[in-house]
Amino acid sequence: MNARDKARYKLRAEMFKALSHPMRIFMLEKLREKPWCVCELAVEVGIEKSIASKHLSQLKRVGLIEDEKRGTLVEYRLVAPCILEMAECAEATVLDKRKKHVELLQST
Amino acid sequence: MNARDKARYKLRAEMFKALSHPMRIFMLEKLREKPWCVCELAVEVGIEKSIASKHLSQLKRVGLIEDEKRGTLVEYRLVAPCILEMAECAEATVLDKRKKHVELLQST
DNA sequence: TGCAAAGTTGCAAAATAGAGAAACAAGGGG
DNA sequence: CCCCTTGTTTCTCTATTTTGCAACTTTGCA
Numbered sequence: 001m002n003a004r005d006k007a008r009y010k011l012r013a014e015m016f017k018a019l020s021h022p023m024r025i026f027m028l029e030k031l032r033e034k035p036w037c038v039c040e041l042a043v044e045v046g047i048e049k050s051i052a053s054k055h056l057s058q059l060k061r062v063g064l065i066e067d068e069k070r071g072t073l074v075e076y077r078l079v080a081p082c083i084l085e086m087a088e089c090a091e092a093t094v095l096d097k098r099k100k101h102v103e104l105l106q107s108t
Numbered sequence: 109m110n111a112r113d114k115a116r117y118k119l120r121a122e123m124f125k126a127l128s129h130p131m132r133i134f135m136l137e138k139l140r141e142k143p144w145c146v147c148e149l150a151v152e153v154g155i156e157k158s159i160a161s162k163h164l165s166q167l168k169r170v171g172l173i174e175d176e177k178r179g180t181l182v183e184y185r186l187v188a189p190c191i192l193e194m195a196e197c198a199e200a201t202v203l204d205k206r207k208k209h210v211e212l213l214q215s216t
Numbered sequence: 217t218g219c220a221a222a223g224t225t226g227c228a229a230a231a232t233a234g235a236g237a238a239a240c241a242a243g244g245g246g
Numbered sequence: 247c248c249c250c251t252t253g254t255t256t257c258t259c260t261a262t263t264t265t266g267c268a269a270c271t272t273t274g275c276a
Contacts, residue, residue: 001134001153009130009137012195015202017128021234022117025124026109029117038253045109051235053253063202072243072252080201086194087120093188094123094171129264147222159265161223180222180273 018062023047024055025087031065032084035077126170131155132163133195139173140192143185 001009019025026045030036036044042052056076059065064083067076078084109117127133134153138144144152150160164184167173172191175184186192 005134006130008199009133011203012133012199013128013130015198016124016133016195017233020121020125020128022114022121025117025120026113039251048236049253050237050255053255054234057254069243072250074253080198082201083198086198087124090123090188090191090194091116091120093190094119145222146224156266157223158225158267161225162264165224177223177273180220182223 015062015064018058018064019083019087021055024059027052027055028059028064028078028084031076031078032081035075037070037073037075039073041076123170123172126166126172127191127195129163132167135160135163136167136172136186136192139184139186140189143183145178145181145183147181149184 019028023045027041030041030044038049038053038056041056042049045052056065056067060067060076064079065076066079067074069075127136131153135149138149138152146157146161146164149164150157153160164173164175168175168184172186172188173184174187175182177183
């Protein structure tokens with residue numbers, strides 16, 4: 001594995017790590033509807049605003065969302081909706097595989 | 109957020125968590141070429157076979173790969189190549205966004 | 217039966233991530 | 247200028263993850 005590949009795998013891993021928390025998935029789903037400010041989003045998902053801010057900063061760090069200041073509030077919006085389609089696709093794949101696995105077990 | 113959505117977000121998060129390590133991404137890339145046994149794959153990626161085994165079990169747990177015993181060795185193979193295509197797509201999207209961001213910064 | 221190879225599992229240590237509370241920074245309106 | 251609202255950051259504690267090593271299991275073969 002050369003340095004270039006190493007960097008690529010690390011980048012992908014970091015992106016997936018940003019996606020590896022239920023709350024962050026939920027927040028991305030909300031951001032799919034419309035841009036939200038931290039405060040409203042925190043209430044919507046039912047957590048402290050400081051925690052919401054931290055989750056959002058992780059998503060922003062890997063480039064999945066962007067922010068824009070509007071006076072005292074910060075509006076976050078989804079950059080790549082395809083990421084969530086990807087999530088659905090992956091979920092479907094895994095669920096389908098699990099289903100087949102169960103069927104296989106039942107048929108024997 | 110109802111219980112059903114909660115479970116769905118958790119499932120997706122677990123899948124992404126399985127993808128959130130550079131070594132596991134690398135192993136999936138290798139498995140894209142052909143099925144590998146633990147021993148060979150460990151040598152290929154340059155880690156202890158016990159560690160390779162643990163990484164592989166994480167990928168298997170979420171259904172991304174499958175294993176089959178062949179005598180004393182265990183052959184792992186990729187179940188969902190679309191996951192990796194997905195990873196490339198996502199990477200491209202994020203990189204593209206970052207590139208635009210850089211261009212934007214440079215133009216101002 | 218004994219041994220070697222291939223994998224898995226258990227354990228302890230180190231590293232990392234997450235939550236909660238409080239402090240801190242930046243605007244906007246009185 | 248003062249204060250309130252909005253967000254971010256820091257600190258501490260806890261939980262999870264990763265690693266390296268050793269022990270253990272299973273299988274194939276002499």
